[in-house]
Amino acid sequence: MKRSSVITSALAGAALLITVGAAEAALNVVTTTSDLASIVSEVGGDKIAVESLARGYQDPHFVEAKPSFVLKLNKADLLVVVGRDLEIGWLPALINQARNARIQPGADGYFDASLTAKILDLPTGQLTRAMGDVHPLGNPHYWLDPENGRAIAKAVQAKLSQKDPANAPYYAQRAADFDRRLSEAQQRWKSMMAPYKGIKVVTYHRSWANFADAFGIDVIGYVEPKPGIPPTPQHTLDVIQAMRAQGIKLIIVEPYFDSKTPNSIASQTGGNVLVLPPSVGGVPAASDYLKLFDTNISLLVGAIKSAGAR
Amino acid sequence: MVSCVPAPRRGAAFIKLLRAWCCFLIALGVLSAGPVTAQTAVQQPPPPSPASAAELREELQRLRQEFESIRDAYGARLAALESRLGQQTGAVTPPAVAAEAAAALPAPVPPLPAEPAPAAVAGQAQAPAPAPAPEVAVPAGAAGAGGPAGALPVYGNANAMSKIFNPDIAVIGNFVGAAGRNTIDPLPALQLEEAELSLQAVVDPYARADFFLAASPEGLEVEEGFVTFPTLPGGLLAKVGKLKAQFGKANTLHSHVMPWVDQPIVIRNLLGGDEGLNDSGISVSRLILNPVIFLEATGEIYQGQNDLFASHSRSDLTYVGRLRGYRDVTEGTNIDLGTSFAYGHNDAGDDTTTRVAGIDATVRYRPLRRAIYRRFIGRTELLWSRRGETTGDVGSFGTYGSAEYQFARRWFAGARYDWSERAYDSSLVDKGPSVLLTYWPSEFSQIRGQYRRTRYAEGVNSNELLFQFLFSIGAHGAHAF
Numbered sequence: 023m024k025r026s027s028v029i030t031s032a033l034a035g036a037a038l039l040i041t042v043g044a045a046e047a048a049l050n051v052v053t054t055t056s057d058l059a060s061i062v063s064e065v066g067g068d069k070i071a072v073e074s075l076a077r078g079y080q081d082p083h084f085v086e087a088k089p090s091f092v093l094k095l096n097k098a099d100l101l102v103v104v105g106r107d108l109e110i111g112w113l114p115a116l117i118n119q120a121r122n123a124r125i126q127p128g129a130d131g132y133f134d135a136s137l138t139a140k141i142l143d144l145p146t147g148q149l150t151r152a153m154g155d156v157h158p159l160g161n162p163h164y165w166l167d168p169e170n171g172r173a174i175a176k177a178v179q180a181k182l183s184q185k186d187p188a189n190a191p192y193y194a195q196r197a198a199d200f201d202r203r204l205s206e207a208q209q210r211w212k213s214m215m216a217p218y219k220g221i222k223v224v225t226y227h228r229s230w231a232n233f234a235d236a237f238g239i240d241v242i243g244y245v246e247p248k249p250g251i252p253p254t255p256q257h258t259l260d261v262i263q264a265m266r267a268q269g270i271k272l273i274i275v276e277p278y279f280d281s282k283t284p285n286s287i288a289s290q291t292g293g294n295v296l297v298l299p300p301s302v303g304g305v306p307a308a309s310d311y312l313k314l315f316d317t318n319i320s321l322l323v324g325a326i327k328s329a330g331a332r
Numbered sequence: 333m334v335s336c337v338p339a340p341r342r343g344a345a346f347i348k349l350l351r352a353w354c355c356f357l358i359a360l361g362v363l364s365a366g367p368v369t370a371q372t373a374v375q376q377p378p379p380p381s382p383a384s385a386a387e388l389r390e391e392l393q394r395l396r397q398e399f400e401s402i403r404d405a406y407g408a409r410l411a412a413l414e415s416r417l418g419q420q421t422g423a424v425t426p427p428a429v430a431a432e433a434a435a436a437l438p439a440p441v442p443p444l445p446a447e448p449a450p451a452a453v454a455g456q457a458q459a460p461a462p463a464p465a466p467e468v469a470v471p472a473g474a475a476g477a478g479g480p481a482g483a484l485p486v487y488g489n490a491n492a493m494s495k496i497f498n499p500d501i502a503v504i505g506n507f508v509g510a511a512g513r514n515t516i517d518p519l520p521a522l523q524l525e526e527a528e529l530s531l532q533a534v535v536d537p538y539a540r541a542d543f544f545l546a547a548s549p550e551g552l553e554v555e556e557g558f559v560t561f562p563t564l565p566g567g568l569l570a571k572v573g574k575l576k577a578q579f580g581k582a583n584t585l586h587s588h589v590m591p592w593v594d595q596p597i598v599i600r601n602l603l604g605g606d607e608g609l610n611d612s613g614i615s616v617s618r619l620i621l622n623p624v625i626f627l628e629a630t631g632e633i634y635q636g637q638n639d640l641f642a643s644h645s646r647s648d649l650t651y652v653g654r655l656r657g658y659r660d661v662t663e664g665t666n667i668d669l670g671t672s673f674a675y676g677h678n679d680a681g682d683d684t685t686t687r688v689a690g691i692d693a694t695v696r697y698r699p700l701r702r703a704i705y706r707r708f709i710g711r712t713e714l715l716w717s718r719r720g721e722t723t724g725d726v727g728s729f730g731t732y733g734s735a736e737y738q739f740a741r742r743w744f745a746g747a748r749y750d751w752s753e754r755a756y757d758s759s760l761v762d763k764g765p766s767v768l769l770t771y772w773p774s775e776f777s778q779i780r781g782q783y784r785r786t787r788y789a790e791g792v793n794s795n796e797l798l799f800q801f802l803f804s805i806g807a808h809g810a811h812a813f
């Protein structure tokens with residue numbers, strides 16, 4: 023009796039060890055933003071563990087390089103970054119301290135998701151900081167175009183298959199499934215937005231270039247006078263004038279910005295302030311990449327209808 | 333076999349014919365351009381009015397473009413034909429065809445049926461260029477004055493790629509002004525205290541290098557200059573070069589990231605002045621992985637020549653050790669604790685040593701949703717020094733406590749209290765409070781004012797207003813947390 027229980031527990035222990043071993047064998051992926059984490063998880067399914075450093079309700083330019091992130095990077099097999107200098111203020115310091123050769127820039131486990139994406143706002147000519155906090159490598163908010171989501175998923179599938187060839191068919195099947203669901207959703211979003219094609223809006227930061235490009239929205243101005251520079255009274259007056267002149271009723275604001283100036287602009291112009299999450303997890307409803315667009319588009323359509331703006 | 337011999341000759345003859353035809357066309361183009369201008373000039377009697385001059389210029393411009401496009405089109409076609417010929421050595425190009433081509437140009441040439449030849453005459457041909465050359469627009473005002481027109485080809489490397497292996501270069505200016513009265517430790521009224529030049533780049537797949545050169549009124553010195561090996565086995569991170577020692581918090585900060593204009597008194601009294609513990613040596617650190625907290629152990633060896641230590645022989649090295657623990661309390665709040673130790677020979681005698689031990693604690697609060705508007709950092713450091721003098725050991729203690737609160741996107745308010753004995757005489761105590769206000773026009777500059785009231789051990793009180801302008805240009809790497 024006793025002996026059998028010893029054997030049983032030994033077997034259970036061995037089984038546990040094997041399970042733990044298997045769990046550790048799964049590819050450990052760290053992404054800088056929640057959007058990338060969502061896409062990676064769509065492709066990787068349960069064969070990988072994925073975690074994002076930044077939260078969706080956080081400004082991805084200003085994440086703190088906390089030592090707890092060092093621990094996450096230390097264990098990572100693959101680091102997926104937005105790139106285009108979005109994380110320049112915090113990620114290099116983390117990678118430096120991670121003591122992980124796999125994810126150093128240039129290594130096999132460092133993956134820049136922007137390489138296959140369509141990048142807008144690529145600056146031409148001389149750049150100076152007099153233009154504010156410009157991104158010399160183009161607008162890094164490119165994930166807000168579903169086509170770019172598709173491109174990222176494809177690239178992630180190739181990367182995961184390369185890191186973990188045994189599960190390549192699994193990743194291919196999941197990527198194809200995501201692609202199909204994304205296509206269906208795109209039809210839906212496009213038809214929801216179709217009546218409002220060319221609608222003019224003002225946004226706080228230049229986070230929405232790709233979103234606007236994808237859904238036929240015309241961003242005619244920004245609450246920020248220059249990228250990263252907080253609103254100034256003169257610029258706010260200019261925005262109000264422009265909105266009045268063109269009959270614009272919608273100001274799109276990211277959840278991490280102060281809504282005081284947008285609210286005052288809205289009250290002067292009879293417009294609406296619409297807080298849209300630019301990232302997965304920015305609001306609870308936007309819990310994954312597809313739901314991010316579901317949320318944003320239904321919020322946007324609702325706001326357009328209620329503002330009566332055409 | 334047989335046709336192989338005459339073929340090159342035939343090809344050569346064909347090319348000669350084509351060349352001749354092209355030369356003829358070019359000459360025709362030049363001539364036709366000439367008479368047109370002359371005719372127009374005759375029709376408009378001199379001196380031409382500005383309007384007619386402009387018309388003339390336009391006409392000339394148009395003709396020149398037309399001529400150039402014809403020339404380009406034929407040049408390209410010639411090149412294409414030559415390459416075709418070169419490829420088909422042995423393939424037959426009957427002289428009849430060549431003659432026909434010469435006679436009927438610009439009619440389509442049989443070997444190139446897809447070529448839209450007639451269009452070339454109209455000056456709209458897209459000549460099959462080997463590779464599209466990058467182009468830049470002619471600067472405004474340059475066109476029309478006999479200068480180049482249209483787009484210019486770019487020779488060499490027109491973009492930043494040519495500088496791709498240059499290190500990130502930044503310069504940070506630190507301008508400090510002081511007003512008020514201080515007879516013990518006076519600062520100049522106005523001074524560019526430091527211009528820090530940073531050069532940072534990856535060395536190779538195994539290392540990166542960081543240089544911080546500080547130019548100050550005392551001269552130019554290497555503030556830090558080290559190589560980092562981030563990919564060592566065993567979870568080690570090594571730095572070799574001149575470094576700020578990992579002792580506590582304030583000692584590791586460059587002046588432009590300190591939350592104050594000046595160093596706390598305890599750092600100056602017990603850790604070797606404004607420069608702090610900064611020396612040539614080797615630093616190795618390792619993460620002690622555990623499921624509870626971030627734990628990092630650092631061990632460092634320095635040559636022992638700095639503001640705090642003085643080595644008399646090669647074996648008089650300085651040793652620094654640090655253990656740092658960190659834990660997130662919530663997603664926006666965290667605690668950072670550290671304990672540090674330094675040992676080395678000092679300048680009091682031949683075999684006198686100094687030991688310094690320190691504890692530091694930092695509490696940070698930064699709500700993620702409001703990260704760019706609100707943050708709080710509370711920090712304290714306690715230092716114990718045991719300095720060997722020829723008359724015996726002197727034990728001294730010093731501390732500071734500081735708090736900084738961001739109350740708007742660009743505004744920070746802060747306070748600090750200093751209390752410290754002096755390393756060589758523990759009966760001498762310097763102490764006093766400071767209050768600070770900092771304004772950030774952007775991430776790249778800041779303006780700070782600090783009111784400092786110090787009661788020095790000599791019994792002298794000083795009331796000072798310090799102000800600081802910090803400004804940064806270039807690409808400066810991210811700072812450690």
